[in-house]
Amino acid sequence: MSAFDTLKAQIGRRSFLKMAAVATAASVTNSFANDGITRAATQEEVKNPFPGSKHVKSICTACSVGCGVIAEVQNGVWVRQDVAQDHPISLGGHCAKGSDMIDMVRSDVRLKYPMVKRAGKWKRISWDNALDEISTKLENLRQTAGPDSTMFLGSAKFGTEQSYYYRKFAAMFGTNNIDHQARI
Ligand code: SF4
Structure with a gap:
């Protein structure tokens, strides 16, 4: 050692x-x-830099392991993060993605709703419109180029059940082109 x-x-x-x-x-x-x-920093700031904050038990959303994080929240804003030492799965552990979860959540470039680029400009659209546009494009692609012209990539956030549905979706679409995103 x-x-x-x-x-x-x-x-x-x-x-x-x-x-x-x-x-x-x-x-x-x-x-x-x-x-x-x-x-x-003043003594008070060192002791309690976020007066009135509360600790909220949460989980990292970067993958389906679901490691525990403690979110310190002040006036509805996530201000500081700590690992959850008592979490039954992660036992106080984190990977690099989880330890940076607060910055991912508060990032200025975080995508919070569906966006579409039209005439070179990004525009916010509703979830219904996004799903309509994607399904129309997929169906057109299937009709004109065949189902094997597509590739379905799963997410590290998928749980077992979500992976099952995703596999079924690709099969019903008509292709075996499916894999996990981490393999790329
Ligand atoms: S900390 Fe890492 S391993 Fe844990 S849930 Fe987040 S991404 Fe997954």
Whole structure:
């Protein structure tokens, strides 16, 4: 066991991660502080930077494993994230996608509703219109080029039942061109 692993084992994974985060934050903050961009946090901010916030148990949506995350919410806004140590499946673990879930959810470029590009411009459309447009295009493709002109790629978010439905959908469409997106 390396000295690094020994240290981790001695102080516990959670404490180690906290120490690593503080060390990284300290070095980054120092470089900003030298430029006069930042100031030191007040004692109150360190103690409770989001007054009145509450902790909400949730799950990561990036794949169907469903690891536990704790969302700290202030006035209806997700402001900080922690791992759920007591989650029965993930047991306080995360992959890189899950640990960044808060940034994915709050991202400015997150797609929140169906969009269509017309005359070079993106335009919001309803779910009904989106489904109509997609099904019309798929049907046209099937009629003109045959069902094997398509390829169905499943999602890592699919559970067992969703995967079953998706496979059935491709078969009913008339093709065996189906796979999991991770294989590409
Ligand atoms: S943290 Fe990673 S493994 Fe867990 S649900 Fe999210 S994407 Fe899946």
